[in-house]
Amino acid sequence: PVVQAKVEGDYLIVEQHDSWNRGLIWQQRLMYRLMEDGIMEDVEIEIGDDTKVASVKLEQTFTTPAILPNIDGRGYGFFKMDEHDVKGAFACMDTTSNDLLKGSLLITLNENLQNHTIEVDGYLHALMNYVAHEESNLLYTMAMGYVGSGVRFVDGDYRWLEKELWQEVEGGKSAQFRLQAFRQFVNIAQSKGAANRLYRVWKD
Numbered sequence: 001p002v003v004q005a006k007v008e009g010d011y012l013i014v015e016q017h018d019s020w021n022r023g024l025i026w027q028q029r030l031m032y033r034l035m036e037d038g039i040m041e042d043v044e045i046e047i048g049d050d051t052k053v054a055s056v057k058l059e060q061t062f063t064t065p066a067i068l069p070n071i072d073g074r075g076y077g078f079f080k081m082d083e084h085d086v087k088g089a090f091a092c093m094d095t096t097s098n099d100l101l102k103g104s105l106l107i108t109l110n111e112n113l114q115n116h117t118i119e120v121d122g123y124l125h126a127l128m129n130y131v132a133h134e135e136s137n138l139l140y141t142m143a144m145g146y147v148g149s150g151v152r153f154v155d156g157d158y159r160w161l162e163k164e165l166w167q168e169v170e171g172g173k174s175a176q177f178r179l180q181a182f183r184q185f186v187n188i189a190q191s192k193g194a195a196n197r198l199y200r201v202w203k204d
Helices: 083-093 097-113 120-131 136-149 159-172 175-188 193-204
Strands: 001-009 009-015 027-038 039-047 051-059 066-068
Touching: 001 066, 001 083, 001 120, 009 027, 027 083, 039 051, 039 120, 051 097, 066 083, 083 097, 083 120, 083 175, 097 136, 136 159, 136 175, 159 175, 159 193, 175 193
Parallel strands: none
Antiparallel strands: 001 009, 009 051, 027 039, 027 066
């Protein structure tokens, strides 16, 4: 299902939609995080077996919060986000030490890119900023894979991405990270400058 969330008044409202219009409802418990101006609230909401819409009263007051879906990774479906939510997700990933939360958000962000709901250049810029500070091998590997798959959505020049990947090749936190960055650089290299870099590596 496609799962969307919004805040109306004091309530978080979550709705499921069966993409194939079969009238199916997926009963599940979902966890959300709402963030706005330094205020944060984690919310649990239950979608029953008889209605596709659920709501829960919020403890905090929000106007236009970033809504981060499926923060525990247990939910099922495509959790649709908008650009405001995406910015909030990356801001959360850049500050939290919770690897489960970061991993779940990485997956959800990638799924939104694959479904063309978010802008690719902004996504890739934020993703490269994230990997520059990540210390978990698993999460770094995931993010680098998503960089590679994201490039195919770029319509135009992405020499900036080649440059940032090469910075990771030269200055990554570990030898393993630097190797992963190099492999991704090889995969996406397209410009003459990138080809020259690879030639120099081969020659040396």
